[in-house]
Amino acid sequence: MYKYTDKRFKTNQIQVLLHTELDELSRADYAVTEYILADCCKKFPTYSELSKHLANLYGASLWSKTVTTWYGKRCTSLVASVLDDRYALNGEKLEDEICSVLCECLLAPNAENGAFDAQITELQKKELIDNIDSVINEKSSYAAQRANIAAFRGEPFEFPITGSHEEAERVTPESAYRAYKRMLKTARIDILCAGASCFETAEKVFSERLADIERGEICKLSITPSRLKSVPEIFEDTIPMQQAILRMYFKSPKIYDRFANFLFASILGGMTTSRFFQNIREKQSLCYYCSCSADRALRTLTVYAGIEPQNIDRTRAAILAEIDDICQNGVTEEEIRAAKLEARNTILSMNDNPGAMITWYHNQILDDKILTPEECWAEIDSVTADRIQAAAREYTLDTLYTLCSLDHNGEEDAQ
């Protein structure tokens, strides 16, 4: 259990993380399980009853999420956020109660005889299918999902963690329950708490309730960088849309300077004075947005841009030219200064939000040394221009993806 206490906060956030193997054949089963756990439990057998109880706890919220972590495992989280006990109008023990509700949802779901409740499973299955299918509604998410297939082929990030529409169709109350039991048995469980409380109550509740879980071989976490293809893969999709989306993946699998990469991505396309923003958007007017981000575990730099279809080639060339310029000529002291100041602003702001602090520590769960935001900032502040140039030179283009419409006339009218 990791605890971050600061009396400035008015709330407490508690997150139970269950890390398991990806278990690729059961992705949809795990996804339905995750939905069921945040929806109801034996004590609150319908969503409405659970929601009413949370509303009575001054609008406490409880939700679940599953991601493919940067270390290539499934991470299912049950998260609760509640007011600090100081703000309960009638002296209610909110932390105690929300921890109990979390444990009820996690350990006593609505199930019997080796299966989740059939009606609830069916409902959650439909919602999972809706969520899987609805990725098309957000074009940038759709582009990311499609591009990842090529960029991370054969790796954990290739497919969405929720599974496919077809996999979701095959979920049964029994198969989802089996996934749930496997998860409890094999998960590495971390509990992260941040807020005004010192979380003694949370510690007591969780240590009592989690003590009796039957455990097996526990999932081990490790970092695996993404593989670099010998030849860049070019991949294109077309759907009816007006704007085109470009995604480019660069990989640096051998050497990776985490702090230099942070600044490199920032200078290249992470801020409003970045090369991409200033040169590609402002000077050349090639796009509305052109940004990038660096993933330190995958050792991948991802560039994304929303552009007019006729500007795809010019934008791609402009992006490559900016990267090449940094490789050849490095970055200026002014750029480094701006990127460091922006990094300081972003990193120190983490201290002001319990949810951000949980994410901050979760992102370091595998690091030998856990850094506070201040320590991380000091590391970034020590980065030199040479280290940034060296980081840029390590990257090689791996995947190039475009999503656009070839034949759409770009106009339609509401009736």
Next chain:
Amino acid sequence: MIDKIYNDIVKETCLKYVHPSGVRVYMLPMAGYSTAVAQFTAKFGSADNAFSVNGGAVQKVPDGTAHYLEHKLFESEEVDAFELFSQTGAYCNAGTSFDYTQYYFSCANSFDRNLEILLDFVQSPYFTPENVEKERGIIGQEITMYRDSPGWRAFTNMLSGMYSVNPVRNDIAGTVESIADITDKTLYDCYNAYYNPANMFLCVAGNFDPDEVVRICGEKLNDRAPLRIESESFDEPYAVSAKRVELAMPVAKPIFEIGFKRPALSGQAQLEEYMGFDILFEAVFGRTSELFEKLRGRGLVNEQFSNGVVSGRGFFFPFLRGESDTPDAVLEEVQSALRSLKKEPPSKEDFERIKRSNYGSFVRNLTDADSVAGMLTAEALRGGSPFASIDAAAAVKYEQMTALLDGLDEENVCISIIKGEDE
């Protein structure tokens, strides 16, 4: 002189100061925080597309002008605002709504310098034929990006269905065609009218020294004679313009927005009605409601089903949104439920539970500087006390909610549907 406004519910104090130019300044220091946020707002939005100054002739401007102006204000003859903020590391941005435009920054250091930059650039327009022309392509691409978003299209189509003449029926950014007519003169005309200090306010929250804010405002805010700006009034009919609007786009499942057209309100009346509808819609359609359980159980809606209230200068409407294979059937169920509830309204227990939950939301929102500054701005726009929403949420009565239910015309709605292209 600085007024101190204390709120006993959330136990916070807001400082209010009016600069001689007329700019109102609201400050809420948050002890121990790393960040500070400042929002500088002009009461000029996309709906202000025709106006007069000091009783003069009405000037019409193209749709999308407020948003265009927002983009261009960052530019300067020498160093643009983004570059200046990059010298301090602050995050800065801006946003245009129907009835206001806001410029803001958040920072963990150099607050005083950032505030100087903010006040300077918002008060230093630099529009030329060349730089206005250069921006047209970027804004055109932004418009195109939003046209690919089914959620945004559902919302804007609902507005154009609900309203006949109210300019909120037009997209905030305008269209590629409408922005073609915007010139540097258009932008200067709007700037000189609406960016008058008496039409602006500044809200600050987080880690800062209020005395320094007052000092910087004293140095940086321009004194300009107050103007009487009147946005053109319009006679919006009671009834919705269209009851149903439909558009085909690539979506997995049809999405919908249902808007309940209501007369526009202002000030305290708007706030009280907002709070009443907030609770009413949560009680009737929210996560704890029987109707949500029923519709979800029958597969008519999924977890995306949500409700809310939108209000501003000249518009007010509660709404529902979600995904459904049969949006028209959802509307029928909603209308039928409202008719039944008029005979048997949500219980007092339901009301109290949601009211309590809303209290929790308000306290939670006061945890970060962004939310606090946002609350101050919302209240300043409405023209009331900085804690007016919190007070109104605490004071709302069961009878207020049932009266709104009685007066709600469930037939005066517009449903906007985005359906799949092959349906």
